[in-house]
Amino acid sequence: MNTLRKNTLVLSVIAILFTSTSQALAVCKGTFLNPVTDIYWAAMFPIRLAGITIVPGKDGLKTVDSSSSPVCVCPMPPPIFARVGLPVSFSEPANYSEVVVDPWCFPALGMSLPVPVSFLGTGMGTNSTHTQDGSPGFTFMNAHYFDFLPLKLLDLLVDGICLETKSADFDMLYMTEVDPLWQNPSLSFFIHPESILFSNYYAQLACSADSIAANMGYPLDVLFWCAGSMGGMYSLTGNTENEELTEASALLSARMLYKLGREGIMWDWTSYLCGPMPMPILIKSLFKTQIARPVVGKRTIPIGRSSMIWGIAKNPPTNKADNFLYMIFARRNCCAL
Numbered sequence: 474m475n476t477l478r479k480n481t482l483v484l485s486v487i488a489i490l491f492t493s494t495s496q497a498l499a500v501c502k503g504t505f506l507n508p509v510t511d512i513y514w515a516a517m518f519p520i521r522l523a524g525i526t527i528v529p530g531k532d533g534l535k536t537v538d539s540s541s542s543p544v545c546v547c548p549m550p551p552p553i554f555a556r557v558g559l560p561v562s563f564s565e566p567a568n569y570s571e572v573v574v575d576p577w578c579f580p581a582l583g584m585s586l587p588v589p590v591s592f593l594g595t596g597m598g599t600n601s602t603h604t605q606d607g608s609p610g611f612t613f614m615n616a617h618y619f620d621f622l623p624l625k626l627l628d629l630l631v632d633g634i635c636l637e638t639k640s641a642d643f644d645m646l647y648m649t650e651v652d653p654l655w656q657n658p659s660l661s662f663f664i665h666p667e668s669i670l671f672s673n674y675y676a677q678l679a680c681s682a683d684s685i686a687a688n689m690g691y692p693l694d695v696l697f698w699c700a701g702s703m704g705g706m707y708s709l710t711g712n713t714e715n716e717e718l719t720e721a722s723a724l725l726s727a728r729m730l731y732k733l734g735r736e737g738i739m740w741d742w743t744s745y746l747c748g749p750m751p752m753p754i755l756i757k758s759l760f761k762t763q764i765a766r767p768v769v770g771k772r773t774i775p776i777g778r779s780s781m782i783w784g785i786a787k788n789p790p791t792n793k794a795d796n797f798l799y800m801i802f803a804r805r806n807c808c809a810l
Contacts, residue, residue, distance in 0.1 A: 503580030506621065506765060506798065512566055513763045516773040516802045520563040545808035547747035558808040560746060564761065565805050568646075570729050571617040571766075572722035573796040576650050579617065580766045580796040612721040613711045615655070616729045618647040618738075621800075647733060649711060655732075658708045664735055668707035671698040680705065687777030692757040700724050701777015706731055706755070719764075719788045720780035722797040726762060727776045730801070731755040746808040759804045766798035773802060 506512075519530040523543040545560045571579060577586040649655035654664060662668065670676070680699035683692050687701030700706050703724035704715045709732040715721040733739035740749035743759055757776045764770040768787045780787075788795065 501575055501578035501580065501583070501585040501796070503578075503583040503766060503796070503798075505583070506569065506581045506800075508621075511765050511769050512800055513771055513773060514566075516761060516763060517564050517566070520561075522561055523559045545746050547808045556808075556810070558810050560806065561809040562743075562804065562806040564802040566800055566802050567620065568801045568803070569619050569621050569765070569798060570726045570762075570801060571619070571796065571798050572614050572725045572729075573617070574614055574718070575796060576615050578796055581619070581798055612713050612716055612718065614718075614722060614725050615649045615711055616647075616725055617645060617649070618729055618733060620644040620646055646738060647729070649729075654709070655711050658710050658712060661708045661710045664732075665707060665709055668698070671705075671707060677705070683777060684779075687775055688779055688782065691775045692777040694756050694758050697754050697757070699777070700727055700757075701775075702779035703727070703777055709735065717780060717784075718795050719784040719797070723762065723764075723774070723776075723780065723784075723799065726797075726799045726801075727755075727757075727760075730760060743804050743806040746806055748807075761802045762799040763802070764797065765800050766796070 515531045518528045519526050520528040524541040525543075542560060545558050546555050547558065548554065549556050569581070571581060573580065575585065579585065654661045676698065679696055680701070683696040683699035684701045686693045692699070692701050698706050703720055704713055706728060709728050711725060713721050713724055715724055730739055734741075734752040734755050737751065739752055739755075741752040741756060741759065742749050743756075744750050761773040761775050763773045764783075764787055768789065770783065770787060772783060774783045788797070
């Protein structure tokens with residue numbers, strides 16, 4: 474009798490999950506990220522070796538290279554003590570982020586998790602100029618962060634010491650639906666208390682310089698609290714007053730990078746040639762992104778560039794989901810063998 478009850482319970486749970494998933498699939502649509510056709514591979518360039526540009530860049534964006542020396546030396550355990558190598562630098566597509574209006578929706582997988590919406594992450598995106606009470610509108614979206622190593626999947630440069638070394642080529646590292654800090658600005662304040670220093674007119678006025686720099690080239694790392702024309706970096710939550718969903722999604726993707734760096738998940742692979750370093754303050758110039766969903770973009774953008782330049786027709790009216798995916802290119806500088 475106990476076995477019959479257990480089997481009945483298991484079948485009931487499977488039926489509920491199947492029904493929930495089927496209903497979710499009707500809303501959450503998407504296709505798996507194709508590493509051959511959906512990634513703008515030219516964004517890897519320029520590639521520099523021993524201080525010499527081997528392959529020039531095509532996107533017109535500057536690079537961040539910590540060394541122009543032809544050789545480098547890194548410490549090693551005894552009895553070797555040190556190894557000599559050549560400095561190598563390039564931009565690696567090692568991760569992607571999803572920014573979604575629909576909680577629990579994964580557009581790169583074309584599915585939703587069968588979790589009640591009331592559990593967490595019950596935000597919404599809006600394009601309205603003002604809410605019903607006359608106050609300014611806002612946008613709230615959730616975000617997901619994935620390891621996605623196409624260079625390993627395609628067997629490209631797999632022997633490179635500069636590449637991300639993970640146990641899996643594809644893995645989900647973070648989802649904000651289960652993170653109260655992403656949902657609540659008051660709770661989020663505990664991981665970025667310095668944000669109170671930039672909640673004033675003069676700090677925000679300085680962001681105009683970052684906006685100009687991002688639209689003409691790369692953002693200014695010294696103005697780390699700014700995200701150019703997209704808005705402000707703080708607070709590190711899914712709330713933003715930017716009501717244009719394409720630009721708001723790019724801003725929240727950048728905030729996700731900042732948040733992961735503050736929490737010790739995202740690392741700086743440029744400041745030290747012999748290994749990654751902590752990055753509690755996001756170094757904006759190390760990253761550029763490429764929109765891949767709902768429309769595959771054929772260019773990369775730095776953090777803070779206005780969507781008026783790159784976002785035209787990237788969220789067409791036929792896309793009713795308003796769920797986005799960004800491929801993240803992170804600069805790698807290392808001492809290769």
